[in-house]
Amino acid sequence: MILNRKNKFYIFIFLLPACVLVGLFVYVFLSWSIKVSFTDWNTIGKMGKWCGLDNYKQIFFNDPVFIRAIKQTLILTVLFILITLPLGILTAVLLDFKVRAKRLFRTLYLIPLSFSFVASAIMWSWMYMPNQGVINSVLRTLSLDKLAQPWLTSTDQALFAIVLVYVWQFSGFATLVYYSGISSVPIEILDAARVDGVTVFQKYQRIVLPLQKPATITVLLLLLMYSLRVFDFVWLLTDGGPAYSTEVLANYMYRVTFNYNRFGIGAAISTFMFLLSVLIIIIPVIASYIKKYKGGKK
Amino acid sequence: MKKKLKIGSFLIYIPLLILVIIYIFPIFALLNTSFKTTAEIKYGPMKLPIKPTLVAYSAAIKRLLTPLLNSAKMSLLATAISSFIGSITGYIFSKFKFKGSNLLFLLIIIGFYIAPQSILIPLVLFMGKIGLYNSTASLVLTHTAYGVPITTMLFKNYYDSVPDELIDSAVVDGCDIPRIYQSIFLPLSLPGFAVVGIFQFTNIWNEFLFGLTLTQGIHSQPITVAVSNLKGTTVAAWNQICAGAVISTLPVVIIYIVLMDLIVKGLLMGSVKG
Secondary structure, three states: OOOOHHHHHHHHHHHHHHHHHHHHHHHHHHHHHHHHHOEOOOOOOOOOOEOOOHHHHHHHHHOHHHHHHHHHHHHHHHHHHHHHHHHHHHHHHHHHOOOOOHHHHHHHHHHHHHOOHHHHHHHHHHHHOOOOOHHHHHHHHOOOHHHOOOHHHOOOOHHHHHHHHHHHHHHHHHHHHHHHHHHOOOHHHHHHHHHOOOOHHHHHHHHHHHHHHHHHHHHHHHHHHHHHHOOHHHHHHOOOOOOOOOOOHHHHHHHHHHHOOOHHHHHHHHHHHHHHHHHHHHHHHHHHHHHHHHHHHO | OHHHHHHHHHHOHHHHHHHHHHHHHHHHHHHHHHOOOHHHHHHOOOOOOOOOOOHHHHHHHHHHHHHHHHHHHHHHHHHHHHHHHHHHHHHHHHHOOOOOHHHHHHHHHHHHHOOHHHHHHHHHHHHHHOOOOOOHHHHHHHHHHHHHHHHHHHHHHHHHOOOHHHHHHHHHOOOOHHHHHHHHHHHHOHHHHHHHHHHHHHHHHHOOHHHHHHOOOOOOOOHHHHHHHHHHOOOOOHHHHHHHHHHHHHHHHHHHHHOHHHHHHHHHHHHHOO
């Protein structure tokens, strides 16, 4: 389409607000944060001087908590995904059968997603409390006292307990995406399979589930994104404790920056988080878009 | 054969119902405690309240009224502005391709995938510099800016389904870009605005980190931060904390239940196409 000068000007005007806002809040701030990470601004009031890679050297070689936070972020991410994906697929397959009140089930499964992370965190800290908490009370009522656990107060269990909160919050989302993926499998394929006498198990194993790659990528990207950035659960449930056993990057970055006022170190951690998200989220997103554009041109 | 089928199809409900119990049980426990008096809590969290009472709610709402209003103001304004900007931006990216427009679009939507922690320090410094630190306005601005990538993506996908021929003929007729937007796209956009608006409103209402970082004190805090402070203080008992959590999240839960179809559309659009 050939556009005259006036319309070119309008394009500029229409794109201006988005470009200014995103340019400033994303790109300028990112560069600014990276700049702070190269300064020694690690006490309040002191305007940082350039100190090269000192902050990075500090966190990578002198800060065992930071290393732990990386490890625990990865553990949390892997566990979260390993539980949520299969749970989502399984539930979606079950809902795909002839089930009454599908919409009701779907609504009930999505309610956890509607909860704010803060409300979830409050609810789960009430669930997990060792003495008056809900889970242990239920176990005691059922005379299963032996199964009562210290949950968030135990260095062995706390991280896993937090993973379960993530699973509770997000598995309905995984179910929704898989369910919509499964219901959009073309009916012709399913009819053909039925004519060929495929069993129910084979139908899912050989036909329906292999077609769910796009749904898996979608869910995976979102779960990865949230497991890296969600700070609310850890901040409100354990604040990284006990004994740093639940410290994750998002929480540690916040604590170092705003509780200890070590802005240079905090910026270095946030830059590390940015690089991590480029690696595991942004590169795949860009790749999928490039593929789409190329596919569209053909 | 028929009987076997019936038993089989009945069995499907067992795992489905177990999941419902797992998802809903914590919410039941939360509600249960929120309807008790402080004295009643010690009888155990699973005992039903002897006589359900709203005392915890009235105590909680006294502390939460201003933050509730802050959240309403913040979420409505940021939703409206970011949806509108997303609409005009998505319109251009969908219908008026120019050299580099794909790249620019990609640069904008990448903003959605950047963790807020990566820009948090400059954000606080910037709000301090322009004098908005510790104000609800700073949250409106921040949520608008971080909303634009996703609203742009959603609206571009939405407008992609409008045939290009409509534009071509309008351009031949001498319509310019604002005119085409106003007379063709804006009227077509109402369902789009509903989906995007609800998606944005629920996300912004529930957001915590920006609120925690940019505000101090009850006059500017959003509800999420105010409720989390209830938990930190020893003043509030658990029935009040639970009531506060219910109050804080109830608007979004109601939106989810009542407008489930729009929510589902937003969730699928926002993710599948991304």
